[in-house]
Structures are given as structure tokens and as C-alpha cells.
Amino acid sequence: MAAVDSFQFLYTEIARSCNSYFETLALVGAVYTASRAAVLLRDCCTLVRVHFLPRMMPSRRLAQRFGQWAVIYGASEAIAKAYAEELARQGINIIFVSQDNAAVRDAALSLSQSYGVETVIVEADFTLGQVAGKPVKDALRGKDVGFLVNCVDESLAFPQSLIEVSEQDLLDLVNRNVAAITLMTRLVLPGMVERSRGAVVNISSGACCQPLPGRVTLSASTGYLDHFSRALHLEYGCRGIYVQSLIPFQVASSGRPPSASSSSSPAAAAAHGWLVPKPEVYARHAISTLGISHRTTGYWPHTLQYGLMRCIPEWIWVPASRMLLSSS
Template identity: 30%
Template sequence: MGEFQQQLLALLGSIVCLVFVVKCIRFLRYFFPRLWTTLPRSFFQSMGDWAVITGSGDGIGRAYAFELAKRGLNIVLISRTLEKLQKVASEIEQTTGKKVKTIQADFTKKNIYDDIEESLQGLEIGVLVNNVGTLPDRLPCRFLNMPDKDQDLLNCNILSLTKMTRIILKQMVPRQKGIVLNLSSAVGTFPCPLFAIYSASKAFVYTFSRALQMEYKAKGMIIQAVTPFAVSTPMTMWMKPSLFTKTAEEFARESLEYVTFGAETFGCLAHEILARFMQCIPLWVFESDRVQERLKDRISGSMMKCLKST
């Protein structure tokens, strides 16, 4: 019996070591993405002629639009504010020479998708970036203290994702190629107090994306959940860029190098490193009122400082 236990423990130890080594190797690819897999310049163009980006009037959506245009795709911009759409479209056309189509749509509404689908008829869409999203309140606060914008948030963060994916995916699958990038959030990978409903909505994006990748990977699809930490955008009140706070342009450019890395990515090396650290913190730490209040003060103070400086 003693010998059997020793063999069993040795086997379990070997399995643990093997899993650890595999995780380390998989993590190293973020340091050297071009050595792990080199994407040819024509990779995104090979998926189709057009890329569709929701919430592309500014922030991460705008950055993805520019980056995909630079990589050879024509762009469909979908957002609420017509003036922003027209400005971004003009800048992309002048900078890259690619075609740009704009669709004005408010994703907090439910009755917009027939018009969007009709506007996309005849376009060979190779990339969909489900970027649009909203916060009930930009500053962290407890659920009952948030403004009651629940329906708008659910429509924008969840309904838009499922509807746009359905519209685009059904034309990708027959061609057996296409990329769907769903912008979730790092706070969607764990329960995040003070951002409860936003965290939950982004958890839907995360699990929905992973499940769809399981369903459609064999059909040639790449469906990836992108889960960034802080990115300097209007939603984050233009937080000052730093080692772990990326500009939208930096984030979009780097995350596109990781599209073949699996069903989920934190989008950039800095955020991958930060995620490994955050995963070491037990969830019970966040149950402390003291910790929550400190986080609230720290995040609010940082955002208000950024707002005053803009």
C-alpha cells in the first residue's frame, strides 16, 4: 500500500508539473508572438473584404477600425453619434485609402437590427469586432446607489453582442472563415464588487464567446473573448497611459497579434501579466468592506484626476 501511494503521489506530482510547464510555455508566447505564430500581412484580408466594428466613434472601437484598415480591410463603422462616425470615416479614408461605410445606430435600443442587417447586405465581412458597451456609472459604487439604467446596459452590452454575432456569423459559416472579436473586460472574468452589473454583463460576453468558439471552431471560425484591464478611453475618463494602462491604439494593435492564440486573451502583454497576479488573489479579499471602500476611493480619485486634466 505504501509503494502504491508513493507511485500515485509521483504520478500526481508529474501531472501538476506538466500542467505548470504547459502554462508557462503558453504564457511565453505573449512575449514573442511573432515567433509563436507569424500572421502574414494578408491574414485579415483573407477572411473577407470588410470589417464591422460596433461602438467605433471613439476609444477602442475607433482604434480597431484604423488598425484593421491599415491591414487591408474596408471598414463598416456602427455607432450612435453621426458626427463622430463621419469624422472617423473621413480620417480612415484619407489615412489608409480604404472604403468606409457608416451606420448610425443606438445600441441601447432593440429595434435597430433589421436596418443594420439590411445595410450590410452584399458585403463580404471577414472580421466583426463587438466593441460597443456602456457603464451604468463610470465611478465605482454599490448596486443600489447606481442610476437605474439596467435595460440600456443589458441592450448595449448583451443584446448587441448576440444580435450582431447572429447577423454576421451566418454569412461567415458557409465560407468557413471569419473572425469575431468580442470585447469583454477583465472584470468579467471574476465577480467584481462596485461594478456588479457591468461585471456580470461582461461575464456573459466572456462565456458566450468561449462557448461559440467550441461550437464553430471546426467550421473555420475564430471567435475570441478579449478581456482588457485599463485602457485610456472616454469610458475610463482618459486615464493617463502607463505600464498597465494602455492607449486604445496600443491595445488594438497588440491584441490583433493574438487572434490565433485561443478563445480568450487579455489583449496585451502587460494585461496578461497583471491577470496572472490578480488570479493569485482569493475572492474573499474583495468581500471586505474596507477593501471595497479603498478600491472605490482609489479608482474614483484616479478617474476624477484624469477628468480634471482633460
């Protein structure tokens, strides 16, 4: 009777009866671990294929592959200017489309003098509707346009609740980041389809990866641009048009606020390092991924950041971002 009351005897009997369940759970755990290891290995291979191999093994010149001219919309942003410079470095002529010519005049002159390329500035105010498209069409006529680079405007990147933003600012932001970019793509795409080649690069922001309180409009507009790029690729990828969605995180830019996906400290805007590259460093890395990945951060440390954000559940991310916002 004493043996029956023994804990060791009871444990042995329970273990014997549950032995089959233990084996099943062990098998499930092994399968899950193997699947996660396979995903990690796949992500590592993708990281090397997208960000390192293209820089070690240069491919055919972009001008030969896509065309001799590039259209840059949103060049007042530092990333877009740096991207235009990288294209000009490879001998590609640049058409700047801007609402304010003064914002890109110096950049256009600098590219012409430094790299001997042609530069054209087109003033287009998309608040006027379809009328704004006429000067763009005139500038495109007769040119082998192989690139369209659209860059999101982060002028409302500082934390603000929706009701703190004026109605006019909201309309302007949606017009610049949604309507104008979509219309620009509509204007440039027919020529690319006719030539059966071309590249559309839409530069949004890491703000589209997770919802961000205080940056509702920026998160939504960058999310639109990202999904627009992916849908456009499905629609025109089979017709020789390469569509890429670039999702950068914080990029250093003196005098500009930091990207919405990162710290909101104004001092961070001028700082730079391996996680916060200078615009020219980011553009050099990003342009090497063109033709390699349809959706990428464009910079390998940012890809690590994106992978980390993807692992954080929304129920943890939202309160953490609110705490960060309140402490800034």
C-alpha cells in the same frame, strides 16, 4: 530508567514509528511541486506562443484569411476605434455600427484618408428592437464581411452600487452590452457561415475575472460577453468561424474613466505605461493574437495581471476590493 525518560530517546522512537508517513508526505510534496512547476512552464510557453511569436513571425494577411470588410460595434470606445484602425492599416474596409453617427464620423473620415479604405457608417438604435437590424442587413448585403468586432460599453465604470444606478441607465447598459451585441452577432454570422470563414472578436473587460463591489452591472455584462464568446466558439468553430474573447485590463484613454478592473482614480485614465498601454498599443498587440488564442487579454502585461488575479482566493479578493473602493 533515565534513558527511557530522555527526550532524545522519545523523539527517536517517535521518528522511527512515523518514518513511513514522512516518506509519504515527502512524496506528496514532491508531486505537488512538480505539478505546479509544470503548470508554470506551460503558462510561460503559452505566453510566448500567444504574445511574442506572432509578432516576430507575421502570418498570412488578415484580409486573405478572413475577408475584406469588418463590422465594428461600440466604436465610441477607444479600444474599438484603435482596433478598427489596425484593421484599416492592413487594408480592410470598415463598417461602423453606432447609435450616434457623430461619435464615429471623424474616425471613419480619418481611416479613409490615412489608409485609403472604404468606410461606411450605419445608424442603428437597438432600443427599437428588431427594426434596428434592417439598416445593418442592408449595409452587409454584397460585402465580404470577414470580421465582427463587438466592444463592451463601460459608461458605468465608475463605482456605483446597484440602487444608485437609475432604471433607465440599467436598461440601456444591458441593451447595449447584452442584447445588441448578441443581435449584431446574429446579423453578421450567417454570411460568415455561408463563406466558411470569418472572425468574431468580443472585447469585454478584466471586470469579468473577479466579482467587483460597486460595479455589479459591468462585471455581469462583461462576464456574459466572455461566456457568450466561448460558447459561440464551441458552436461555430468547426464551421470556419474564429471566435475570440478579449479581456483587457486598464487601457489609457484621455477623458474616459479607467477600466473597472483597475484603479478608480480619474487621473489614471490619461496615464499610460507598460501596464496601462495606449489604445493603439493595445490594439496592435491584441490583433496579433487573432487566430492564435480564443481567450486572451490581448496584451502580455495584462496576462500577468490576469494570472495574479486568478491566484487570489475570492475570500481575500472581495474584502480587499471593498477596502480599495472605500479608500478611493
